Amino acid sequence: MNEHLMLTIALPLLGAFLLPIIMRSSLAMGVWIGPAILGYGCWILGNLWLHGNGQPFSIAIGGFAPPIGINLYVDAMALLFAFATQLLGLIFWPFRLDQDTPKRQALMLLLVASSTGLALSGDLFNLYVFYELVAVSTFGLIAASSSGAAYVATIRYLILSGIGSVLTLFGIALIYAQTGTLNLAHLAQLAPDQLNNDLGLAAFLAILIGIGVKAELFPVNTWVPEVYATAASRLSAFLAGLVSKLAMLVILRLLLLIFHQPEATQVILILGILGVISGEFAAWRAKDMRRMLAFSSIGQLGVIFIAVALPDERGVLAVLALSLHHMLIKSGLFMLADHWGGSLDRLRGLAATSPLAGGLFVLFALSLVGMPPLPGFWAKFTLITELAGQTDPLYMIGLLVFLLATVIEASYLFRVAAKMYQTKPTENVRINAPDSGGLSLTTASLFGAGLIAVTVMVSPLGEALQAVAAQAQDVDLYIQTVLQQPLGERQ
Amino acid sequence: MIPDLTLELILYSTALGLVSIGLAGLVLSRHSFRRVLALVIAEAGANLMLVLAGYRWDAVAPIVTTLGKQPQMVDPVPQAMVLTAIVIGVGIQALAVSILIRIHQRYHTLDRNEMAELMDAEIAATAGTARDVSQESPLGERPIPPITGSAVQARGGRS
Numbered sequence: 148m149n150e151h152l153m154l155t156i157a158l159p160l161l162g163a164f165l166l167p168i169i170m171r172s173s174l175a176m177g178v179w180i181g182p183a184i185l186g187y188g189c190w191i192l193g194n195l196w197l198h199g200n201g202q203p204f205s206i207a208i209g210g211f212a213p214p215i216g217i218n219l220y221v222d223a224m225a226l227l228f229a230f231a232t233q234l235l236g237l238i239f240w241p242f243r244l245d246q247d248t249p250k251r252q253a254l255m256l257l258l259v260a261s262s263t264g265l266a267l268s269g270d271l272f273n274l275y276v277f278y279e280l281v282a283v284s285t286f287g288l289i290a291a292s293s294s295g296a297a298y299v300a301t302i303r304y305l306i307l308s309g310i311g312s313v314l315t316l317f318g319i320a321l322i323y324a325q326t327g328t329l330n331l332a333h334l335a336q337l338a339p340d341q342l343n344n345d346l347g348l349a350a351f352l353a354i355l356i357g358i359g360v361k362a363e364l365f366p367v368n369t370w371v372p373e374v375y376a377t378a379a380s381r382l383s384a385f386l387a388g389l390v391s392k393l394a395m396l397v398i399l400r401l402l403l404l405i406f407h408q409p410e411a412t413q414v415i416l417i418l419g420i421l422g423v424i425s426g427e428f429a430a431w432r433a434k435d436m437r438r439m440l441a442f443s444s445i446g447q448l449g450v451i452f453i454a455v456a457l458p459d460e461r462g463v464l465a466v467l468a469l470s471l472h473h474m475l476i477k478s479g480l481f482m483l484a485d486h487w488g489g490s491l492d493r494l495r496g497l498a499a500t501s502p503l504a505g506g507l508f509v510l511f512a513l514s515l516v517g518m519p520p521l522p523g524f525w526a527k528f529t530l531i532t533e534l535a536g537q538t539d540p541l542y543m544i545g546l547l548v549f550l551l552a553t554v555i556e557a558s559y560l561f562r563v564a565a566k567m568y569q570t571k572p573t574e575n576v577r578i579n580a581p582d583s584g585g586l587s588l589t590t591a592s593l594f595g596a597g598l599i600a601v602t603v604m605v606s607p608l609g610e611a612l613q614a615v616a617a618q619a620q621d622v623d624l625y626i627q628t629v630l631q632q633p634l635g636e637r638q
Numbered sequence: 639m640i641p642d643l644t645l646e647l648i649l650y651s652t653a654l655g656l657v658s659i660g661l662a663g664l665v666l667s668r669h670s671f672r673r674v675l676a677l678v679i680a681e682a683g684a685n686l687m688l689v690l691a692g693y694r695w696d697a698v699a700p701i702v703t704t705l706g707k708q709p710q711m712v713d714p715v716p717q718a719m720v721l722t723a724i725v726i727g728v729g730i731q732a733l734a735v736s737i738l739i740r741i742h743q744r745y746h747t748l749d750r751n752e753m754a755e756l757m758d759a760e761i762a763a764t765a766g767t768a769r770d771v772s773q774e775s776p777l778g779e780r781p782i783p784p785i786t787g788s789a790v791q792a793r794g795g796r797s
Contacts, residue, residue, distance in 0.1 A: 272719050272722075275723075276722060276726070279726045279730070282730070283726075283729060283730060283733065286730075286733055286737075287733070290737055290740070294760065294764075295741065295744035295745055295756065295757070295760055296756075296757045296760035296761050296764070298737055298740045298741045298744065299741055299745070299753045299754065299756065299757035300757060301737055302670060302734060302737050302738060302741060302753075303753075303754070305730065305733070305734050305737070306664065306670075306673055306674070306677060306734070309677040309680075309681075309730060309734075310661065310664060310677070310680070312681075312726075312730075313657065313660065313661075313677070313680045313681055313683075313684045314684075316681075316684040316685070316687075316688060316723055317657060317683075317684045317687055319688070319719075320684065320687040320688040320690075320691045320716075321687075321691075323688070323691040323692065323715075323716060324687075324690070324691035324692075327692075327713070329715075373757065373761070376761045376765070377757075377761060434765075435765035435766075437765070438761075438765075490765055490766045493766065
C-alpha cells in the first residue's frame, strides 16, 4: 500500500504528457482522465490516512537507500498537504471546454503532480525541481487567460520567480559545498556541526527569498495582485489556497530540520510583520474584489510567517491551523469572487438578489476576522497565546501588528458586507450576482459547508492537528525514519 | 592583503560576479528582453557555483573502470544537478521569450514601465474601477485642498 503513494505523483505526470495526445483522438475519453487520476490519488492518500498506523515512513526511489538515493518522506503533515493538493486539484479542475482544454488540463495535472511532490519530497534538490515545475505550469496556466494583462502579469511573475530560483540554486550550492549531501535527513544530522554558522545562514536566506516568491513573502510578492487579478478565479483560488501553503511548508521543514540559528527566525518574523502591514493596508485601499482578496492573502501569509518564526511545537500547530483555515476561506472567497470581478461598488444590494452568496461572504469574513465559534478564532487564538508567551520584544511587536491587522481586516471585509446588505441598489449600476445554480457558487457553498463542519468538530480536529505538529517537530524521528538507524551512528 | 590568485579563487569570484551582474541587469534594465538575458547570466553563475561545489582539483572524470586501482574522482552529483538546472533554465527562458512575443503583439512595447502601465489600465478597465495611482501621473485627491480664489481674497491676498 505504501508504495502506491508514488502513484500520486507519477500518475498525474504521466497523464499530463499523454492527455494532449489522447484528447486529439477522443475528447470524450480525455476529459475524464484528469478527474479520474486525481480521484484515485485522493483515494490512496485518504486510505493511508485512515488505515495507516500514524507512524511516518520513507520511500526510497529507484532502489537506492537514502542518503544516496532520493526519498519521499511521508509523515502526517506531508500526507495532509498532499491530500489537500489532490482534493483541491479535483475541486478546481478546469472543466471548461474549448480549443485550449487539452493544454489547460495537462498543465493542471502537472501543477498537481509537482505540488504533491513538493509536499512529499525529502531531498533538497528534488524539492527545487518540483518547485520549478510548479512555477512553469503556473506560468502556462496564467497565460492561458490570453489577455494582454495576463501576459504581462506572467512575464513579471516569471522574472521574479527566476530571481527566486537563481537564489535557491545558489543556496543549494552553498549547502552542498559545505556538507556534500542534499538529503534532508542527512542534512538534519550534519546541520548542528556544519551549518550552524554564517555560511548556513547565508544559504538559508538565499533559499528563503527564493522559495518565498511562491509563499508571498514580503519583498518578493509584487506578482500577487497582478496575477490574481488576471488569472482565472479557479486558478487564483488554487494558487492562493494551496501553492503558497506548500512553499510555506517547505520553509517550515527546512527551518525545523536544518536551520536552527536564532537569526533565521528573526528574519522570518520581521519579513512576516512587514508582509502583514503592507498586505492589510493595501487590501483596505483596494477598490475591486479580486485585488482586495489578493492583498488580504499577502497579509494572511504574513501572519503565517509570524507563526513560522515561533520556536516550539505550539508554533507549528499555529502554522498548520492558520494555513488550513486560510486554505478553506480564501478558496471559498475566490470562488465567490468569480462573478464579482468588478469594482466593490457593484456589490451594492447583492444580498437581496443572491442571499446565499451574501450569507457565504459574511460567514467567510467572520471566520477570517476570528469570530469565536468559527475555526478562525481558534487558529488566531493559538497564535496570540503563543506570541504572548515569548520574551523577545520582537514577538510583542508581532503580536501588536497582528492585532492591528485584525482590526483593519474587519474594517474592509465588513465594509463590503455592509454594501451587500444595503437595500437600495444605486441606479444604473450592474450587479454581478452569481447565478444561483452556477458552478462557482456551488463550490463556494462546499467550502462554506466545510467551514461549518470544522466549527462543529473543532475539538477533535484540534487534537489531531496537535499530534501532526508534534510529529513534524520531531527531528530525531525524521532522521531515524529516513536513514533507518539510530542517531549518531553515521560518519 | 591580497590573497594568492589561484584558479579556484578566480572561478568562485566569477560565479559570484555572474550572479551579481545578472541581478544588477534585472534591476537596472528597462527592456524586458534584456531582463530575460540578465536572468540567463545569473543562472549561469548559480550553475557554475554548483559545479564548483563538487569539483576536486586533484581528481579525474568520474568514470568507473575495471583496471586496477581507482584514481580520485570528481563528485558527479553536482554535475548531474547542473544538467537538470540547465534544462529547467532553458525551458523557462523559451517560455519567457514566447510570452514576450505575445506581449509585443498586444501592446507593441517591451519597456518594463510601459508594460506595467498598460497592464494596470487593462486590469482597472476590466474591473470597472478607477486606475490606481501610477508613477507617471498620480491620481487621487490632494491631501490639502487648494485655496480657492475667493478665500485668498478674503484673507487679504490677491487672487
